[in-house]
Amino acid sequence: MDADRDAAPDNVAVLKKALAVERAKGVEIAAELAVARAKASENEALIAQQKLQIARHQI
Numbered sequence: 001m002d003a004d005r006d007a008a009p010d011n012v013a014v015l016k017k018a019l020a021v022e023r024a025k026g027v028e029i030a031a032e033l034a035v036a037r038a039k040a041s042e043n044e045a046l047i048a049q050q051k052l053q054i055a056r057h058q059i
């Protein structure tokens with residue numbers, strides 16, 4: 001654990017930039033997750049619609 005601390009940069013500007021990069025990655029991942037959830041929701045709605053159409057044709 002001390003080795004990790006020793007490897008970390010001491011420069012505040014470098015640390016701030018690294019933090020900003022990691023935050024940006026987090027925002028990007030959250031956006032990708034939101035898109036994936038929206039696509040899944042859209043697919044579920046389409047499946048429900050198709051099941052309803054199938055049920056109507058079977059009557």
